[in-house]
Amino acid sequence: MDPLSLAVGAGLVAIGWLGGRFGSRRRAGSTPKLTARCGCGHDLALHDRETGKCHAELSRRGMHGMREWVGCNCRRYTGPIPLEEVFSPPILPPES
């Protein structure tokens, strides 16, 4: 084996080791804060659990320059589901 390929191999090992080390450290460290936010910009809590409809209200300027409140037209939550939602037992119909 010639010294050059040996050095390249050692370099690759070092890069792999560093990559794995920093990669795993980053993953094990601060857990990414999962914001349960829908595509409409509202929190998961504002969405109906059954229908998925967003209950948030938006203020907008009406026809006469008056501020009016309109319900968010979001019909279904599209954002990430928090872990507690994922791990909670799913509601399944009783087995027949």
Ligand SMILES: [Zn+2]
């Ligand atoms: Zn909304």
Ligand SMILES: [Zn+2]
């Ligand atoms: Zn929404």
